[in-house]
Amino acid sequence: MPQLNGGGGDDLGANDELISFKDEGEQEEKISENSSAERDLADVKSSLVNESETNQNSSSDSEAERRPPPRSESFRDKSRESLEEAAKRQDGGLFKGPPYPGYPFIMIPDLTGPYLPNGSLSPTARTYLQMKWPLLDVQAGSLQSRQALKDARSPSPAHIVSNKVPVVQHPHHVHPLTPLITYSNEHFTPGNPPPHLPADVDPKTGIPRPPHPPDISPYYPLSPGTVGQIPHPLGWLVPQQGQPVYPITTGGFRHPYPTALTVNASMSSFLSSRFPPHMVPPHHSLHTTGIPHPAIVTPTVKQESSQNDVGSLHSSKHQDSKKEEEKKKPHIKKPLNAFMLYMKEMRAKVVAECTLKESAAINQILGRRWHALSREEQAKYYELARKERQLHMQLYPGWSARDNYVGGYGKKKKRKRDKQPGETNEHSECFLNPCLSLPPITDLSAPKKCRARFGLDQQNNWCGPCRCKYSKEVSGIVRA
DNA sequence: TACCCTTTGAAGTGC
């Protein structure tokens, strides 16, 4: 069940997750009832999904392939064990093992109270913070940080803002959970640590780690370029791989750590330029240049800036104040749901296996694989998504998904493809993994779409799964 | 250049 932590009590434990699992569970129950027909159906369904894995990696164990990508068991287990051990000691046993082993640090028992009675951070929270902010010095042994904590905890009304989780999000920046997710193998070079870090220290977290076996899945991806080209103290805020990050809500900074998070002038610029005044901390070290770091200029900011220039040149153009306000609003993206998290993690693998790049096709495969996941495996992602939503809610209490609706509800932003009644989607009925089951279409006169997405169905002599116009109308398809 | 495609899930709206 998704509520692995048990006990319920989590307001955010969406019922939909339960429903989803119920569906899966029903499916499994049906299978367990020895309903052969349904079992066959499930097998077919599963085989369709898993073809992409078994064919491409015929040498590998298919069952192993059905599972999430191999991870560093030793590292994961050790990390988890050490964390759990520490957490159990410090958190009174409240810490429950992370439901998803790939995210060993994100299950925070209580983000609102990460402090020990002596005022220091609990190991759990410390680990969490280090995962979130690799440059944030919250090491227990750091006198500087301790002093900073002491100073910051001095009673200053301006600092006492909230207990929000000090997590940073920004469109196109690293998602708070992103560092924990494998998005792309090509962005990670385990054996290439940054020069300033010892080889056995995670360049992202600074946490010592055992050496990575070469075959493990990189769970702490960090592009070599990112490592080697840290251009800015806020490099961890700088867009990486186009991954979004929750924008900083300075109200979200718990003020034991302001020195670590707000000493930087660029940070203050970033905050000042990115967020409305009420969201920017009244910190004395902030200056008001308002010049954001080039790397963290978002489209919104760019647009705003350019419009300001235009406005200065063409003062006759008066923009509607409401529109301006809307444009000034930081675009807070929706938290990722379970499937989105799964997609982010597995996309690279599918791309590598299938040499496909078109997301539409990849997403179809991922959708199939998602359904083929076991209940437990899905539960990991549902739990992760739940945490994501929880975090998002804490960061943006007033945010609503409606805020991101363009043109409002009912006014379509984009034209949606009309589906015929009974039609599921273009390929759902016949979709076979194109890169595996079917030879590629080599006829250069075929539409790129067909060549790129699908192979040739030799039996039916059409464009494999999609049965597209090309395959129906064009004869003489060159078979590979 | 903006949108489409494609997936699932969350959340919003309207009836």
Add this chain to the structure above:
DNA sequence: GCACTTCAAAGGGTA
């Protein structure tokens, strides 16, 4: 409560 819509990610394709 149900049906419907939009958006979240991704990146090649298309108009």
